[in-house]
Every structure is written in C-alpha cells, then in structure tokens.
Amino acid sequence: MSATIHRLDQRPAPSLDPMVALIAADMNLVNAVILDRMQSDIPLIPTLAGHLIAGGGKRMRPMLTLASAKLLGYTGSRHHRLAAAVEFIHTATLLHDDVVDGSDLRRGKRTANLIWGNPASVLVGDFLFSRSFELMVEDGSLKVLKILSSASAIIAEGEVNQLTAARRIDTPEERYLDIIVAKTAALFAAACKIAAVVAERSEAEEAALDAYGRNLGVAFQLVDDAIDYVSDADTMGKDAGDDFRDGKATLPVILAYARGNAEDRTFWKAAIEGHRASDADFAHALDLVRATRAIDDTLARARHYGQRAIDALAIFPNGKAKDAMVEAVDFAIARAF
Amino acid sequence: MSATIHRLDQRPAPSLDPMVALIAADMNLVNAVILDRMQSDIPLIPTLAGHLIAGGGKRMRPMLTLASAKLLGYTGSRHHRLAAAVEFIHTATLLHDDVVDGSDLRRGKRTANLIWGNPASVLVGDFLFSRSFELMVEDGSLKVLKILSSASAIIAEGEVNQLTAARRIDTPEERYLDIIVAKTAALFAAACKIAAVVAERSEAEEAALDAYGRNLGVAFQLVDDAIDYVSDADTMGKDAGDDFRDGKATLPVILAYARGNAEDRTFWKAAIEGHRASDADFAHALDLVRATRAIDDTLARARHYGQRAIDALAIFPNGKAKDAMVEAVDFAIARAF
Known part of the structure; x- marks a missing residue:
C-alpha cells in the first residue's frame, strides 16, 4: 500500500509534529522527572528501565x-510529575507485556526480557509501577490517584482477558473491543482526564478529555493491530506477523475469519492455534x-473512533492546542500507510 | 531437630494463637473485603488469586x-480495608516471586505459575497490586498511600537486589540484610505503622510500630532462610533446599562459607553457582x-531483631494486645524447630 493510493486529497500527510512542538518545553521537564525518578541504588533498575524509556518511544501518553x-490553558507545573507517572505505568506494562508475549523486539530494539531475562523485567516493572504511585502521592490529588489506580486495574484486567482469549479464533469482535478498551484506551483516557483535574475544570471538560483519550486509544490500538498485517520490522520497529505468530485474535483476523469460506476458516483456526506459523503461512x-478487506475495515473502524475523539473536543476553544490534538488523531490512523 | 532439645525451659511453645484470637472478628471483615475486591469479570482473575489467597497463608501482614x-485501642473500621490492601500487595509479590524463582510449591500447594503459567501470574499480580491502590484511595489517607507506595517500591528494589545477588557466594552479610529489610521487613513495618496513622496517634507511636514491624520482619525472614536448611516439605509446606538449589546466598550460606575451610568454600561456590544441586549435595x-553453627547463629541474629521488636513496644500500655504481639515475635523465631 502506498500513500498516493489512499490519500486522494492534496493535504500533507498528518503528523504528530504540531503536538510535539506544542509541548516540547513541558516534555523536557517530564523527561527530567522520568530520569530522576527511575534512579535506584540497585544499578540494574535504571539500566533496564533506561533501555526501554530511552528507547525511542513517542511518549504518546504523557x-x-x-x-x-x-x-x-493550565499554567502550573503539577502535570509534569503526573505525566511522568503515566509514562511509568505504561513502561511497567510494556515490560510485563514483553514477558507475557515472549517478545524479542520492541521499537526496533531487543527487548529487556531478552537481554536481562524475564525475572528482571517483572521486578523492574513492579518498581516503576510503585514509583508511579509515589509520584502521584507527592502530587497529592486523591482524584488523580483514583483515576490512575482504576486505569491500572483495568489495564491488568484487559491483559488477562487478552491472555485467556489468546489462540481462540472464536473471539467475538465485542470481546476484542473490551480488551483493547481496557489494555490501551483506559490509560489514554486517564492521561487526558487528569489534565482537567489538575486544571480544576468542570466535570463536562473532564468527561470530554476522557472521551477524546479513550476513542483515540481505541483507534490507536486498531491501527496497531492492522499494522501487524501490513508493516515489516524495518519500517515500524515491530515484527510484522508478531500477533499472528502469538495467536492473537485481533480484528483483522476476526474479520477475515468471519468473511472467509470454509477452507479459509480452517486455515485461520489452525494458524491462531499455532499450527500454521511459517513465513508462507503468514x-x-x-x-x-x-481479499476480505479486513485491514481496510479495521482502519474504517479506527476512523470511526478517531472521529468520535475529534468530536469530543468540540466544547473546547479553537486554537493551536486543539488543532494539534485533532491532527494527532489523523496521524494515529494514517501511520498505517 | 526436635522441640525437646532446644527448649529446656518449661514454658509452653510460643504460639500465634493469642494474636489470632485477638483479631479474629476483624479478620473476618478483612477476609470479606479481600474476597469482594479480588472479583473481576475476567474469571481467571478470582480463580488464580483465590488459589493463593485461600491457600492457607497465615495473613501475617494484615x-x-x-x-x-x-x-x-482503635475502634473504627478503616483498618479492615487497609489490611486487605496490605494483603493484596503481599499476594502480588508472592505471585511475581514464584515466577522469578520458577517455584512449583508454595504453602504445600502447587504454585499458580505452575498451574496457569507465568503470564497469568504476572498479570494477576499486577491486577492485585492495582486493586490494593484502589483500596487505599477509597480510604483517602495520603499518608497511608505514601507509606504503602514507598514500601512497594522498596520491596521491588529489594527483589531486584536479591536477583542480582543470586548465585554470588561473595554476597556480604550487609547486602543480605539490605535485601531482607527491603523485600520482607518494609511491608511488615508499613502494615504496623498504618494502624497508628488510622488511629491518629503521635509520630513516636508511628515510629514504634514501624520499628516493631521492621525488626519482626527481619527476624521472620532470617528464620525463613534458616528453615530452608532444616525443614522438609511435609512439615513446612516449603521444599527444604529451595534456596540452596536457587543459588540464594542467604545468611546460613554466608556464615557457613565465611567459616569454612578452603574445601568447604570451593563446595559452596560451586553449589551457589548451580554446579552442586543434587540431594547428596544438599x-x-x-x-x-x-558444623559451622551457621543455623544456630542465623537464629541468634533473628533473636536479636526479635528482641528489638519487643522492646519497641515499651511505650505502649501492657495488656492482651501487647502480650499477643510479644508472643508473635517469639513464635516467629521458635517456628524453626
């Protein structure tokens, strides 16, 4: 697939750059908090955490x-510490995810579990998770603590749900959606919502930012799952086919299975159960x-959630910040191509 | 070893029964919180968590x-929810520990990781950890949140410290002490200290309870590590020799190595590095x-910390509660025989 086929209009490809520029000064302060608070007298902790934290992630959630x-229009500084807490929760989740999936590549680099082993990844994840709560406690808002502790429990539930759905071709789309809302969208939603808490804005504004983050998170994950059937390791820093070989019933698979003939369904069942994992099978x-337009329609679903994310911003004044947040949604979807 | 050899006096063996009786009614309420809050729409979560939580632990920390x-003399009910939070932190730690150690037996039962696999144990541990913070947030005390989030980070640091000391016969006693203070005593201390916060008592009383819990925790872990070179699976629900085969440089090993001759040291080095792991080696x-009195002296160290725990209670009035807490220290030490 190439950009010229799928983007018939003359607009430039959407980019994350406006958002990156919008918050560049703040992000430097967040990075300082992250670097400071991942330190420990136990040298393996900053070494392992730093491998992932410095490893080229987009810092999407903070x-x-x-x-x-x-x-x-918030002008205080509480959000720097809280954005670092959000990134620590995410990093802890990634460390544990890579153990759960037995992954060997993340963001184009060898995973921490491959280099230092599963035990170290589990324990350093636990450390970062605890540290994130220490950061929140220092901030002192029980409301923020409630939002992020609840999001953390929901993430873990989503991960267990995904684990028990693994290698099950009969996973319905509804269950798949439950999983990605929990494992991805809940933290996107919380990351946005806490800004409204810190800025002491209305419940309506909290809810709007929650909705923006949640719908963006769903779109983001749908596109991620589509990319696994499009990209290669060179372009995305992620092995194409990882989900396929892990037997994950993501939406591209669910749709291709639902729309396939008997022979196709036999293939998919065997593949997701782990009996068809060769390069030829992929x-x-x-x-x-x-052939089933499963990727196109996964992306159509992503656009639906992306549009809802954009519409949730309607109550906020127009301006550079809103433009950047709208374009971030477009970017999240367009990066599949 | 038998009780008659080591207890020359005529006092009955110390027991945890007075403490169990003291708090029986409260513990029923804590158990109700635990059962309620380990529930989830994802069935594997209560199944796996329940296996460990219902699995015959003493609930020492709550x-x-x-x-x-x-x-x-606290007469409120806030401590029930917080005691459940403490137990969830501990349970999450046990689930992750068993993954880290590759254990197959805990409290005489097959471990969760053996039954449901490492990924499920990691993720359900994460869930319980998040749930513990939700419970604390519901209670609403930032001071309690600070104490327990700090303890959680220290536990994780201690576990990483232990991991990086594994299979190293040159681990000094000081480092071993750092490890057990962090991985065990920090949560004992926090469990006690939060009662003073809830009861709105002085800093001196907070500090005294912290010291009681911390010293008891060190004594408890020293005895645990001694038991690994004394007990068998029938009597303790723990495989004797687990630490030996995992290459953990616990105090019995550190002392036996320090006091051994050249031949003994060669044996210990090989054993802790994993080259002498047979039954005959054990x-x-x-x-x-x-021969080196390493167990006797590990227990002497435990008695030292136990005495400090008891002395920390001096500022509190005499009575049934204090008597039970003193006897719990004696029990923690005497259970090795």
Whole structure:
C-alpha cells in the first residue's frame, strides 16, 4: 500500500509534529522527572528501565497529558510529575507485556526480557509501577490517584482477558473491543482526564478529555493491530506477523475469519492455534486479510473512533492546542500507510 | 531437630494463637473485603488469586495491622480495608516471586505459575497490586498511600537486589540484610505503622510500630532462610533446599562459607553457582551449616531483631494486645524447630 493510493486529497500527510512542538518545553521537564525518578541504588533498575524509556518511544501518553493541559490553558507545573507517572505505568506494562508475549523486539530494539531475562523485567516493572504511585502521592490529588489506580486495574484486567482469549479464533469482535478498551484506551483516557483535574475544570471538560483519550486509544490500538498485517520490522520497529505468530485474535483476523469460506476458516483456526506459523503461512494470511478487506475495515473502524475523539473536543476553544490534538488523531490512523 | 532439645525451659511453645484470637472478628471483615475486591469479570482473575489467597497463608501482614490497631485501642473500621490492601500487595509479590524463582510449591500447594503459567501470574499480580491502590484511595489517607507506595517500591528494589545477588557466594552479610529489610521487613513495618496513622496517634507511636514491624520482619525472614536448611516439605509446606538449589546466598550460606575451610568454600561456590544441586549435595550442605553453627547463629541474629521488636513496644500500655504481639515475635523465631 502506498500513500498516493489512499490519500486522494492534496493535504500533507498528518503528523504528530504540531503536538510535539506544542509541548516540547513541558516534555523536557517530564523527561527530567522520568530520569530522576527511575534512579535506584540497585544499578540494574535504571539500566533496564533506561533501555526501554530511552528507547525511542513517542511518549504518546504523557504527551496527551501535556497537550490536554495546554488545551485548558493550565499554567502550573503539577502535570509534569503526573505525566511522568503515566509514562511509568505504561513502561511497567510494556515490560510485563514483553514477558507475557515472549517478545524479542520492541521499537526496533531487543527487548529487556531478552537481554536481562524475564525475572528482571517483572521486578523492574513492579518498581516503576510503585514509583508511579509515589509520584502521584507527592502530587497529592486523591482524584488523580483514583483515576490512575482504576486505569491500572483495568489495564491488568484487559491483559488477562487478552491472555485467556489468546489462540481462540472464536473471539467475538465485542470481546476484542473490551480488551483493547481496557489494555490501551483506559490509560489514554486517564492521561487526558487528569489534565482537567489538575486544571480544576468542570466535570463536562473532564468527561470530554476522557472521551477524546479513550476513542483515540481505541483507534490507536486498531491501527496497531492492522499494522501487524501490513508493516515489516524495518519500517515500524515491530515484527510484522508478531500477533499472528502469538495467536492473537485481533480484528483483522476476526474479520477475515468471519468473511472467509470454509477452507479459509480452517486455515485461520489452525494458524491462531499455532499450527500454521511459517513465513508462507503468514504470507497466506496477508492474502486473506487483503481479499476480505479486513485491514481496510479495521482502519474504517479506527476512523470511526478517531472521529468520535475529534468530536469530543468540540466544547473546547479553537486554537493551536486543539488543532494539534485533532491532527494527532489523523496521524494515529494514517501511520498505517 | 526436635522441640525437646532446644527448649529446656518449661514454658509452653510460643504460639500465634493469642494474636489470632485477638483479631479474629476483624479478620473476618478483612477476609470479606479481600474476597469482594479480588472479583473481576475476567474469571481467571478470582480463580488464580483465590488459589493463593485461600491457600492457607497465615495473613501475617494484615494481622499485624489489626493487632497494632487493637494495641492503640482503635475502634473504627478503616483498618479492615487497609489490611486487605496490605494483603493484596503481599499476594502480588508472592505471585511475581514464584515466577522469578520458577517455584512449583508454595504453602504445600502447587504454585499458580505452575498451574496457569507465568503470564497469568504476572498479570494477576499486577491486577492485585492495582486493586490494593484502589483500596487505599477509597480510604483517602495520603499518608497511608505514601507509606504503602514507598514500601512497594522498596520491596521491588529489594527483589531486584536479591536477583542480582543470586548465585554470588561473595554476597556480604550487609547486602543480605539490605535485601531482607527491603523485600520482607518494609511491608511488615508499613502494615504496623498504618494502624497508628488510622488511629491518629503521635509520630513516636508511628515510629514504634514501624520499628516493631521492621525488626519482626527481619527476624521472620532470617528464620525463613534458616528453615530452608532444616525443614522438609511435609512439615513446612516449603521444599527444604529451595534456596540452596536457587543459588540464594542467604545468611546460613554466608556464615557457613565465611567459616569454612578452603574445601568447604570451593563446595559452596560451586553449589551457589548451580554446579552442586543434587540431594547428596544438599545433604552435604546441611552437614556444613550444622558444623559451622551457621543455623544456630542465623537464629541468634533473628533473636536479636526479635528482641528489638519487643522492646519497641515499651511505650505502649501492657495488656492482651501487647502480650499477643510479644508472643508473635517469639513464635516467629521458635517456628524453626
């Protein structure tokens, strides 16, 4: 797929750059908090945490906290510490995810569990998770603590839900949605919502930012799951076919299975159960998702949630911050191509 | 070893029964919170958590919160929810520990990771950890949140410290002490201290309960580590020799190594590095710890910390609660025989 086929209009490709520029000064302060608070007298902790934290992630979630604060005209500094807490929760989740999935590549680098082993990844994840709560306690808002502790419990539930759905071709789309709302969208929502708490804005504004983050998170994850059937390791820093080989019933698979003939369904069942995991099998899977328009429709679903995210911003004044947040949604969806 | 050899006096063996009786009614309420809050729409979560939570643990840490509250004459109900939070932190730690150690037996039962796999144990641990923070947030005391989030970070640091000391025969006693203070004593201390916060008592009383819990925790872990070179699976629900085979440089090993001759040291180095792990090797290890009085002196160290725990209670009025807390220390030490 190339950009010229799918973008018929003459607009430039959407970019995260406006959001990055909007919050660049704040992000430097967040990074300082992150670097400071991942330290420990136990040398393996900053070494392992730093590998992932310095490893080229986009800092999407703390960026959302910062951008939301800008949108609200917040001029204080509490959001720096809280954005770092959000990133620590996310980093802890990634460390544990890579153990759960047995992953060996993340953001184009070898995973921490591959380098230092699963035990270290589990324990350093626990450390970062505890540290994130210490940061929140220092901030002192029980409301923020409630939002982020609840999001953390929901993330863990979503991960367990995903684990028990693994290698099950009969996973319904509704369950898949429950999983991605929990494992991805809940933290996006919380990251945005806490900005409204810190800025002491109305419940309506809290709810709007929650909705923006939640819908963006769903769109983001849908696109991620589509990319697994599109990209290659060179372009995305992620092995294409990882989800396929892990037997994850993501939406591209769910749709291709639902729309396939008996022979296709037999293939998908065997593949998701782990009996068809060769490169040739993955090539065949790519043919099937294309033939059934499963990727196109996964992205159509993503656009639906993306549009809801954008519409949730209607109550906020127009301006650079809002423009950047709208374009971030477009970027989240367009990055599949 | 038998009780008659080591207890020459005529006092009955110390027991946890007085403490259990003291807080029985409260513990029923704590258990109700635990059962209620380990529920989830994802069935694997209560199944896996329940396996460990219902699995015959003594509930030592929540018991300490409840006993400390009794000692202070606290008559409210906030400590029930917080004691459940403490137990959830502990349970999450156990689930992750068993993954880290690859354990197959805990409290005489097969471990959760053996039954449901490492990924499920990691994620359900994360869930319980998040749930513990939700419980604290519901209580609403930032001071309690600070104490327990700090303890959680220290536990994780201690676990990483232990991991990086594994299979290193050159671990000094000071480092071993750092490890057990962090991984065990920090939560004992926090469990006791939060009772003083809830009861709104002085800093001196907070500090005294912290000291009681911390010293008891060190004594408790020292005895645990001694038991690994004494007990068998039938009597303790723990495989004797687990630490030996995992290459953990616990105090019995550190002392036996320090006091051994060149040949003994060669044996210990090879054993802790994993090259001497047979039953015959473990039998030889038992001979060496006995010959060097390493177990006796590990227990002497435990008595030292136990005495400090008891002396920390001096500022509190005499009575049933204090008696039970003193006897719990004696029990923690005497259970090795």
